[in-house]
Amino acid sequence: MGFVLQSFVVLLCFTPAIVCQVTEFVSIDCGSASNYTDTSTGLAWTSDAGMMGQGKPVVVVNANVNSQQYQRRRDFPADSNKYCYTLKTKERRRYLVRATFLYGSPAAEGTYPKFELYLDATKWGTITISESSRIYVNEMIIRAPSNSIDVCLCCATTESPFISTLELRPLNLSMYATDYEDNFYLKVAARVDFGAQSKEPIRYPDDPYDRIWDSDLKKRPNFLVDVAAGTERINTTKYIDTNTREYPPVKVMQTAVVGTKGMLSYRLNLDDFPANARAFAYFAEIEDLGMNETRKFKMEHPYVPDYSNAVVNIAENANGSYTLYEPSYMNITLDFILSFSFVKTPDSTRGPLLSAMEICRYVQIATKTDEQDGTMTIPCLV
Template identity: 70%
Template sequence: MEVEVVVHVEGCLNLCRSKESMEKFVSIDCGGRSNYTDPNTGLKWISDAGLIRHGKVVEVATPNGLQYQSRRDFPADGKKYCYTLSTIERRRYLVRATFQYAKSDSGDSFPKFQLYLDATMWSTITIQDSARIYIEEMIIRAPSSSVNVCLCCALTGSPFISSLELRPLNLSMYATDYEDDFFLKVGARINFGASSKDVVRYPDDPYDRIWSSDQEKRQNYLVGVAPGTESISTSQNIDTRAREYPPLKVMQTAAVGTKGWLSYRLDLEGFPANARAYAYLAEIEDLGNNETRKFTMQHPHVPGSGNVIINIAENANGSYTLYEPSYMNISLDFVFSFSLVKTWDSTRGPLLNAIEISKYVQTIPKTDSKDSK
């Protein structure tokens, strides 16, 4: 009976946190004709018609969701075209921009252009697949009462955007020693052991982070998987009340190395770079009295990484409880390869619930400008 009460209370906490977060979300459908509520998520989307004076609305023939039925295209003239988002100074936010180009009957080249956050270069958007949704996420501590998200500098085609989102974060989340001078550009956020290819986001994640499924494969991303890798899951509650608050749904699944090791390789866009890397771990199998799960996390560019032994239940002070080993400033190459290897005295193979990798992007101070809005 006590366990049932804990699950109920934790579920209520997650629900209340989710509703409170949603009230402060900003979700802009770029090119949208009207405001609406997404029936799948309950999120309220607003049209950008009253937010920006430039660009033209282009209808999308094969949209991947309500907010992708149209997009806003901007002139390829070298000017910056910007959306202004209101923020609370020194509050942390997740800023997300998405791009779905869809098919073009004109035969024009796919667009390639630049994305800025204030004066800081965020990313070069390179469209190679018309059907794919390209997602860019930046975690920031707001430098002022507003931030500008800008598009410009097309090398081919015209700059465009499908949606723009602003998500306030819990005060403890994503704190670093470098946030006065750096933003965090999200490179990978992966849910291991996922039950489908679907992403996990709001309402399962109250902060609406997007957790990609490890079943979603693409070229040079999540390859080199070790033999004996299997997915496991649990319906039990997991205590995720730690600094980064990963969603319960993500922590209830995991990949396990039944033959003693897990290995993955993925390409990280925009690397090599200094990065913040997190593993999210929870023991979600019931181990017998004489069973143990101990392993090392090995990375070829981290000296001594193989000497640190992880025992999830011991490190987390119990099973079904979150443990967050991390590197706050690590140099990673474009190709990120890592392995989890069972120790000689462990009876179970390694386990991995989720990882998150973000690149440090040095901020450029905002200056007064004549950007178009």
């Protein structure tokens, strides 16, 4: 039996969409007292006790989540030091780096932490906690500049910096390639599964790269509002061929929204915008169209000439139904408030369809000049 299982794992290692990258996952539970295996995913989580000698573990109360990795967090002093975790990487390989933050109980006098997050010398973002029970997720897609990266917390303006989890996920060689990756990382601003069948996000094992695909059913202020009349949700159990550049999960592509009255429209706020961005749209025809039926549509807003003038015919663009069509917008400028809409063409019998989308902000890479070992004193950037 052991030989059969081992042979099966070896076989998976030669499957391009899987690449056996799961064995290279790094999952750090910050503040945990021990290592463990997550029973819901089978992924191994490692305590940071052996890699971080600074700060202190804190038990999270009133977390309102069942996941073991959010039962504790690690707090750091609110001083001028930069507190860093060092993660081993393979130079020039692409990775998804994820840091999450769950504060827990309501803050004393209503003051929550606000501090800076860095990847090496590059400012990743400002962590501003405003809800005690919300898990704040920050993701960066990088091509590793060396054989290690530092993820650092510093520069608190209120309360103390803290972190709940830190994850490193290797990506397939083709994924998220850009013309600008020598100079820019991609910070994930939105990754949405449209037509989702529950409010729970989709991630590993449905996504072998463990990206988090947020459900469009999970509402928060000013996110996925102004939905067009006639928008309906559809799904299928049929297999979707997703073997192309970004490999979105089959489960994500098995659901979609359609504009039965000829339009799909949404509005959402994007943190840290306006900015230059790369946007990915994911389509798959998951309805069986009749002989004389067509689904053709254009992007009406925002108007980007190269893209808005192009007609999307999913089955034709993808060379068949139940197959991924994945146009991407390499470098577009998006505002803080993004309103977008797809409108059917006059000769189309069916309204537009959307399965999923990702929006990533370009973050300019700052040169790493200092070797770091746990802490260092730095000036805070504002």
